[in-house]
Amino acid sequence: MDKNKLWKWLLLGILVLWSISLVTPISQKVKLGLDLKGGSSFVVEVDAEDVAKKMVEREEAETVEEISASKLDEEVERVREIAVEVIRNRIDVLGTAEPEIYPEGDSRIVIRLPGADEDTRAEAKGQMSRDAVLNFKLVHIESEKWVAELVNSGRIPQGFRMAGQDRSGPYFLRDRSAMSDDQLDRTFYERLKRFGTKSADFMLMTDRLQDGSTIYRPEFVERRSQLGGDKIKDAFVTYDQMTGLPAISLEFDGEGKKAFGRVTDANSPKEDGTYRRLAIILDDTLYSAPRINEAIYSGRAEISGSFSVTEARRLVNVLKAGALPGRVKIVEERTVSPTLGQDSIDSGKQAIIYGGIAVLAFMLIYYMVPGLIANLSLAFVLLLLPVGMVVSAGFLGVLSGSLEGSAVSLPTLTLYGIAGIVLTVGMAVDANVLTFERMREEWKVGKSISGAINAGYNKAFSTILDANVTTLLTAIILFWQGSGPIRGFAVTLSAGILVSMFIVLVMTRLFFNTLADAKMLKSVRMMSIPFLQNANFNFLAGRKIAGIVSLAVILGTWGLFFTKGDANFGVDFTGGTVTTFSFEQEQPLETIRGALDDAGFTTAALTPMTDGDQHLLDMKLKEMEGQEIPAQEAVLALDGSPEIVKTDSVGSQIGAELKAKGIKAIIFALIGIIIYISIRFEFAFAMGAITALAHDVLITVGIFCALGHELSMPIIAALLTIVGYSVNDTIVVFDRIREDLKIVKGKSYKEIANLSINQTLSRTVLTSFTTLLTVVMLLVVGGGAVKDFALALCIGILVGTYSSIFVATPVVLLWHKEEKVK
Template sequence: MLKRNLWKLVLCLAILAWSVTQLVPIKDEPFVSYARTHATAKPADFAKLLDEATARVKGLQAASEFVALKQIGKERKLDLSQYFPAIRLEDSLRNVEKRNDILLTEILRRSKGHLQLGLDLKGGVAFTLEAKDEPGKVVDAYQRKEKLQKAIEIIGTRINGFGVAEPIIRPIGDNRIEIQLPGISTKDNPDVVDQVKAPARLDFRIVHPFLSPGPGVETPAGYEIKTLDYEGRKGESGSEEVFVKRIPEMTGEMISNSHARPDMYGKPEVILEFTKPGKARFAEVTRVIAEGGRSGRLGRLAIVLDGKLYSAPTVREEINSDSAQITGSFSDREAINLANVLNNPLDIALDVKEQYEVGPTLAADAIVSAKNAFIISTVLTIGFMLVFYTIGGGVAAIGMAVNVLITLGVMASIGATLTMPGIAGIVLTLAMSVDSNILIFERMREELKLGKSLSSALEAGFDKAWSAILDSNVTTLLVALIMIWLGTGPVKGFGVTLAIGIFTTMFAAVVVSKLILEFLIHPGTIKSLKMFSVLQNTSIDFLKYTKAAVIGTVVILLVGIGAVVYKGKEIYGIDFAGGDMVTLNFAKKLEISELRNAATKAGIKEINFSYQQPLGMEREILKITTPFDLGRDSVQKIQQALPEAKFDIAGATRIGASVGEEIQWNALKSVLAALVAILIYVAFRFEMGYGVGAVVATVHDLILTVGLFVLFDRQFNASMVASILLIAGYSINDTIVVFDRIREELKLNPTGTLKDIINRALNLTLSRTIITGGTTLLTAVTLILTTSGDVNDIAFTLLIGVLTGTFSSLFIATPVFFWWHKGDRKHVEAHHDVAPKYEWQGTSKASE
């Protein structure tokens, strides 16, 4: 037994150990204390440097100890890596300043908890950028709005390239952009703002072939002096001045893509891929330079980015290539950032107007209540499983714990940011993940009824449940992959989390749970596996009630759609529609929970609070966001409710949507592409009729969920984009399980009509449907009763989704499949290989 399963045991332990290593450390450690304890060489000397860095911060000479250490290293040309022999740097990198930059960034990274928290849980950094108009150029309001929206899209792409998850990027007024980055501090990352707002104008300019700047040398007409910094072979740094043409020969518009890579010596370089016109133009420019160099003076072509000369390579011959490279004295991180900026060039200049630290947007008590709700809902789910499956439920609980651990470990390893809605999504997905265990246990129950031993029932249960588990998870994985491919922002983030959850769920159920059961059952440790029965041996004619069910759901659909049309733009919250942002000064700081309670009592439905601290200032300010034209009125009501705070309005402006049109369109495209993928996969694995039934049921569930959500007077916000997509995954999962049983029954029952087969399949899976829905409902109801805000909306959406998904599996998906084949099983068999299989079986004389 142990020998046969040894590889599974080793695999499970290895994956669990890896997950733990990815999560440790769980919490952030202050940069100073981490650096002090990990300086293993000459610790006393480094401690003196840290004390000096701290003194600089106190004396306002540096924003943080991180920046102060950089300053000290640069001033004294001191290589700080000598104090950290455990952190290996490239031997070829000898420039002290760059070595220190890479070293300190790595120390900062290691001091952080591996699983970073989002703005709602931890806060971060925020800054406001203002678009500058070119002197003498008149820009109308429409052009300014278009340019600002384009800048928002580009900045979003750049931030994704930096690895920052779940940022908030939204327009303020008609010429400003607010950016909030979770888990980031400008004190420790002083370059982040510059990297985000860099215009990235790329020019290819000719270097003067024989003149160089020097005493008595005048600048030629049409040229300007540029300085090229370089690093020698021995790590020494230097600079060279050259005359470069003011007017470029070609610009970055002729670049289709760029990426960073190491060159043949391991030093970073940036590869530029040309467009078709760019390739032709580059060949023409290099040919002219090469021809001019035949006189004995080799020409050079300079690469200038935002006015800075990065490199000026020699041109010996015409270069008719699809790509070129930028080489220079920069680190790996600089090369990656440069490539990212080149891929997403801004065509407007942006000035920094404000920088401030942002506190958590969720109140401390809200975080605690949500945490308690998650614990309660998980305990209820485990209790539910224990009631129905006793020992099997305990095994499922262990599988759930393994699932959570591996999911968090993978998220930490890829640098995902954990937000409160993300935590809710994990818990809710976890509640649904018990479906795999329920499928297996229900199959085992059927095998035990046939008189099989517990050991045989275990193997048969897993074998027969496997196809349903595989198909339901693969279809959901298709949805997740399309979200990752087409989605941006919360859509893409949700897709990544969903994809991780699918793999961990299958591993926990098919490998971990089965391994534990095999160790319990095969040696005879347990003789029986008691399971509580619910809705067993039912014979409900579901197709008989289809007409009434369809009429009822159509009525609800029409009412929901009517509510959406009637309310119009009112269904959108601040994240989608924008609103007012009011800045307040205060005499007494109150907890966000107190502010929310006061707003609720005053009848204010939608309002967000966040404390922020402008950099360089000790006082905090309070920012309030409300729907349009309600900002000052809401503030007045809160002032009356909380006079002790002495709120004073410091400023007010209008903000745009943080969920822009691009994210909305990408979400819609993701849903449509997912439906097409589901249709193709189900038609391939099953048959076209099944695919049509699955798609119709999923569309029904999505529309019904949206309609009911609006009907209950709730508004759409950023987290709702992901939760609606979650419903699509849940719906298809439920439908596939039913279809898998119909396909099986068509093979096993050669004489039954299609109607009988469908009804039998629905009755056989009814117990599993009710138990799976019950576990998910427990979680959803618990969260609804104990949380508020985004988490409450997600839970409410899931509650509706569970009900609609269960309903559509019984009364939408299967009837559509039935009607598609005109109620004739021969029509199904003609389009798919589901003909019954016959096998020889021996009989005893007593039965003859």
């Protein structure tokens, strides 16, 4: 064995061992995404408006309007960096296994909690959205007088009513008929501060009467902060010896002790009998306002209020973790139950096994010995996929500037990652089929077995390279514009492309040459389909009819698309909430609709589904911010043991951004392909390819939506995959046209183009068939949203095969009308 071959075998062995080490033991090395393991994910965004207000409070600017956009962006990014660590500290307290918390973009933070149950999710949601901003302010010296003026004039804040007066002053009760508890949000308390139009903030302090009823005492509090929560060293729950109610004891650090001592000393009772009270405010809520009787140098304080033990412990946790330097708001929330995650794992395994068996059986039967080598190469593709994923994740992460992707480690496996693996199995066959068909041609003209092998690989190389580079380009754009599971799919797809190219072009060729040198392979024997091998169809004669058919399909489906309007888009693009329920027994849609109508959700969109023996229901609401909860409760109260198995909530802003990203991703992919094909071929070929791609996207989207499905980010991923696959098909034809133009003389451009389509017809049909085998398995046994993903791919593969013959080449002919090759 020569040294060149030996080094290749050694390289293969090293890569296999490295790849195996990356995934063993599987339970420790392979991390499952939320869609497989179950759990919750959140995307929170720093509130730029709140950051600007805090800059004014710190006297960095006199008004919000004076703050420049660049300065505000810098401050938002600084706040985001601090918020990442604060949120991480708060989530760590919950004990969630391996939470993922990382920044995204300039102002957002992604929080993923694999395996989190409902209680943990609710606790985490509360922890990450609470500001935990602690302030010590003085109750205004005129507070008692101003409160009396308000009460005497009958001015009471909305949502409350006058209830009485005791030694501590007047107090209110809640008036829920005027305003529900859900309406007492941050915005309400911000407005409440300005109630009374005084030079102080109007606040309500929660208290309890002896009979246990909750009351609200009005106070006017100075706006200037005397001391902040950043000086807190420790916090812990204590209990009042008289009432047994919980309280929160605070201990200041060294600097805080001195500051607290100065504040209490400066505001101790005066000789004339006047005294001051210290307002203890947490997240704009006045918890207590004790009288300052003397200077306190011990560095201890206490927050007392009418909160439960659980609430007191939560407050302690957030105080220990630190305050958020600026408010954050949840703009996206997704939850998958562990049972649905396990179903996804099972269906993903089945899709891989069934798809793999189907492809392996076909290759072995049709291509015989080369088919056996191709199957061996597919096994090595799957073996080396972990190495490919590590390399791809690092490359794509560095390329896009993503902290998540640049870590050189095995990416988290998601449901769409499994879809990428299944698709890789189908697409990895393409390079083998291209090479085998070339080897067959070279063997037929009388070359030796070694000559046929080497000539086949040499002639197939440029086609394989061009086809895979354009597909890789779409994967890079998908990673750049996508997030979360979509990036996982892009990583898997990229890894599959890189690994399959290495295995087919280097290792499979090595297998063939080793067998040929050992005289173990003496001929290239394969099955053939006569009408494919000796094809002589005049495809281009029907290009006008094909054009009319395509135009009719586009106009018809897109006419329906525009008629449906926003109904074509999922919550990824429109914003809102989709809740998936599982029922033990199928429930009449009228019953569910009636329950939602009674709860006030008359516009809820309902989509019943069947997944095996599961009865599922999707409920789509445009509302977010907690409005989905009563709708969910209305459905959960029905018969049939309903259970929430998945929730996706997306804010309208992030929905609009995702829609823009999806459109940009497709446009950038098309531009990139135009540039690449123009460089590698010529502009006419680029126009042919881009027209075919636009045709494929339009028809796929039109048919997909006409069948009643919604567009989402995973479907954008499918469309980009179709773009890559379709251009792969088109380039195979273009590459043969380029080759035939050099060797066939005396024929018209149209005749040579038609000849090239016939010469590549076998490869086109066989590759589409093997890829469809794996995608159909995804469609048949894949779970949930992957079925939509697989359906879009099925439509796209069929349409892409059609367009590479009837759309791309006819467009090229527009630049070469009646041109003869000399």
